[in-house]
Each structure stands twice: as C-alpha cells, then as structure tokens.
Amino acid sequence: MPTNDTILVTGGAGFIGSNFVLTWLRAIGSPVINLDALSYAGNPANLSSLDNDARYLFVRGDICDAELVGSLLREHKPRAIVHFAAESHVDRSISSPEAFIRTNVQGTFVLLEQAKMYWSKLDEAGRSAFRFLHVSTDEVYGSLGPDDPAFSETTAYAPNSPYAASKAASDHLARAYHHTFGLPVLTTNCSNNYGPFQFPEKLIPLMILNALEGKPLPVYGDGKNVRDWLFVEDHCSAIRTVLGNGRVGHTYNIGGNSERANLDVVTTICDLVDEMRPAAPGAPPRRKLITFVEDRPGHDRRYAIDASKLSRELGWRPAEVFESGLQKTVRWYLENPAWIESVRTGAYREWIRQNYSERVEL
Ligand code: NAD
Ligand code: TYD
Numbered sequence: 197m198p199t200n201d202t203i204l205v206t207g208g209a210g211f212i213g214s215n216f217v218l219t220w221l222r223a224i225g226s227p228v229i230n231l232d233a234l235s236y237a238g239n240p241a242n243l244s245s246l247d248n249d250a251r252y253l254f255v256r257g258d259i260c261d262a263e264l265v266g267s268l269l270r271e272h273k274p275r276a277i278v279h280f281a282a283e284s285h286v287d288r289s290i291s292s293p294e295a296f297i298r299t300n301v302q303g304t305f306v307l308l309e310q311a312k313m314y315w316s317k318l319d320e321a322g323r324s325a326f327r328f329l330h331v332s333t334d335e336v337y338g339s340l341g342p343d344d345p346a347f348s349e350t351t352a353y354a355p356n357s358p359y360a361a362s363k364a365a366s367d368h369l370a371r372a373y374h375h376t377f378g379l380p381v382l383t384t385n386c387s388n389n390y391g392p393f394q395f396p397e398k399l400i401p402l403m404i405l406n407a408l409e410g411k412p413l414p415v416y417g418d419g420k421n422v423r424d425w426l427f428v429e430d431h432c433s434a435i436r437t438v439l440g441n442g443r444v445g446h447t448y449n450i451g452g453n454s455e456r457a458n459l460d461v462v463t464t465i466c467d468l469v470d471e472m473r474p475a476a477p478g479a480p481p482r483r484k485l486i487t488f489v490e491d492r493p494g495h496d497r498r499y500a501i502d503a504s505k506l507s508r509e510l511g512w513r514p515a516e517v518f519e520s521g522l523q524k525t526v527r528w529y530l531e532n533p534a535w536i537e538s539v540r541t542g543a544y545r546e547w548i549r550q551n552y553s554e555r556v557e558l
Contacts, residue, residue, distance in 0.1 A: 201227060201275060202227040204228075204277045205220075205229065206277070208230030208254075210239075217246070225251065228253070230255065236543055241535065258303070259281045262309070270314065275326060282303075285395075290493060324380075326380055329382045330383045335360035336355050338354030339354075339498060340500055346451075347501055348505070367385075382439065385450065388423040389427075391525050399462075401525075403461075403462050407465055415459060417488070417490075419457065422498040423455070426450065430521075470482050
C-alpha cells in the first residue's frame, strides 16, 4: 500500500496543534487531517480560517479509539503522524490525574499500535518514508538547580508531576516502538511555549487577561521558578524541521535560550499591557496587581533546554526572541476579544475558582 502527502495531526484544535496546522499549510501545504476529541482545551474556531480549505479535514474523535485511528490511517494513507493530543496542564494533573494517564499514556499507546499495523502493511517506499513524530516536553527531565547545565537529550528522566510522568511514559512507549518494532519514530522535547490561541489557564495568557481586566496576578510561591520560553511558531518550525530531516529513532530537544523567572515574565507582561492598553486615569500600574499565592505542590524550580543538537544537525534556529514574541502575543490577546469570550465557558470559570479561590495569599 503506498502513502500520499497527507499528514495526520492529533490534538490539532489545541494551542500548539492549531498553530502547527496553520503554519504547516502556509509553509508546506500538503493535506492535513486533524483528529481531536475537543476536550476543554480544544477549540475548532482556532482553525475557522480553514473552513473552505480543501487541504484540511477535521475529525472529532478520541485517540484512545483504536478502530477510529486504524480506519483513518487506512482511508487517508498519511505519510506521517504528528502527535500533539494530550492533557497538558500541570495544575489539573495535580487535582485530577486520571485523564492524563488515559490520554497521554493509553492514547499514545493506541496511536503507536495502530501506526505499527498500518506501517507494516505499506510498500517498501512507504515504510521508509513514514514518520511518527511524538511531541513531548522538557518536564520529563525534572527540575534543575540554579547552576546545573541545561537538559540535553541524554539527561536522565526524572518527572515530578503527574503530567510529566504521563508524558515520560509516552516517550518511553514511543522509544520502545522504534527499538522493538522498527517503527520510524522521532521524539521532540520542547520547553514552555507561548503565543496566540493558548488557553488562559497557563501563566502567560492568564496574566495578560487578568492584567487587562485589573484582576490580581497570582504568582505561585516566591516567583523565582524559572522556565525557558519559546514562541509557539518557533516550536512549529522546529517540528517541521525534525519531521523533514531528523534521524529516525532520535530525540531532539527544542528551546529558545530564553530562561526567565516567573516574576520577570509577569512584570514584563504588566509593562506591555500598560503600554498597549493604558490603565484608566488614576488606576495604578498593572505591576501593583501582582499577588504572591500558595505554591503549586512539587513545583519544579527550573527548566532549561540545550537545543544544540537540533541546531548543529539540522540547522534550526528560533525566529523570535522572548521580548518580540511576548509583544506579538500580548497584541494578539488585545485584538481577539471574541476568541477570549468563546473559551471562557462555565467550565473554565469553575476551574479558575477551584484553582485559585483556596490558595492563600502569602
Ligand atoms: P492543549 O491542552 O492546548 O491541547 C491539547 C489538544 O488535545 C486539545 O485540542 C484537546 O482537545 C486534544 N485532546 C485531548 N485529549 C484528547 C484525546 N483523548 N483524543 C484526541 N484529542 C485529545 O495542549 P498544547 O499546549 O497545545 O500541547 C500540545 C502538545 O505539546 C502536548 O503533547 C504537550 O505535552 C506538548 N508540549 C506542550 C508545551 C506547552 O508549553 N504548552 C511544551 C512542550 C510540549
Ligand atoms: P504553566 O504555564 O502552568 O506551565 P508549566 O507548569 O508547564 O511550566 O506555568 C508556568 C510557570 O508559572 C510555573 O512555574 C507555574 C507558574 N504559575 C504561576 O505562578 N501562577 C499561575 O497562575 C500559573 C498558571 C502558573
């Protein structure tokens, strides 16, 4: 059975997945099938600009549904699977871990198993061209001390949250399907992303919206936890690069060399919002809204990514620095109030109440 140019994306209605689909169609242009269950984090409106685009097909469905995954593969004969679908928020994995095991572990297993069956029946050219790209996170490596070297592809796994543990398990499954069955797997481990379409439960969009609305800005603990930030379109370009030229069976770390303490991220957002949407006369600057609240249990202190393998082997570089990417992001949230309203459903408001109302102020 031959393949064609189509790729199957999972979780393409989420934050990174929708940016990936949009940039893929601009940069590469071959057809995309998007399999997404539309959990609270999935929003088909992110891709409404593709409504009349014949290259794009949306399928609402669960990656745990083996029959559905198998039939999509047999029907559309994609040359690659790019697997984003996941439960992705650490705080939710602390309050309700079960969904993380189901989607991130069981769901990845179902995809790998169906991919293996499909791939093994391809003709020789199809088998050697096929790729399964598993999208993962730097959180599988655990937490760094202030002077530790950044995570490399050989850093030992030490996941600390249920989210990180479920992603680590899925990475191990992806690795095993390559090692045992020869499935052409690629794995990417990326640092924290930010940019358009990010669901406002994560740090950067939550702080932009609260700052705009004059609400408290809840910084966990002392605000000195460090994350290594990457603009989402740079993550997408890195995935395209690895998919195109990555060595089968290899892992590539992706990051933008932009380590920032959370408090610095939040104050930068405050200043950008003050500049782009000045507060009402007499209202205090947004920095005054910063409130230190009870820490996240098990909160990893520092993440940092060494992406030198990806730049050395495949020539990838990010296009944005943190300041330019953050400016674009704040502008996007200012210009898209209808999107913001559409995602702030009753379930979202309930999550915000649950996560923040019982956190004591420090
Ligand atoms: P997200 O939560 O915004 O989106 C996840 C998407 O997966 C949603 O559209 C959701 O509907 C879909 N989904 C969830 N369960 C599903 C299921 N059972 N079947 C089918 N679809 C399902 O997540 P994101 O931030 O876009 O992250 C995408 C991927 O990138 C994840 O695998 C995540 O671990 C990884 N990642 C994220 C970051 C980050 O900073 N956000 C960094 C590195 C890696
Ligand atoms: P988050 O966006 O949830 O990503 P992750 O936990 O995957 O790194 O959080 C980024 C950092 O911001 C993390 O150190 C936790 C912190 N944080 C806050 O201080 N306040 C908040 O309200 C949130 C959501 C996160």
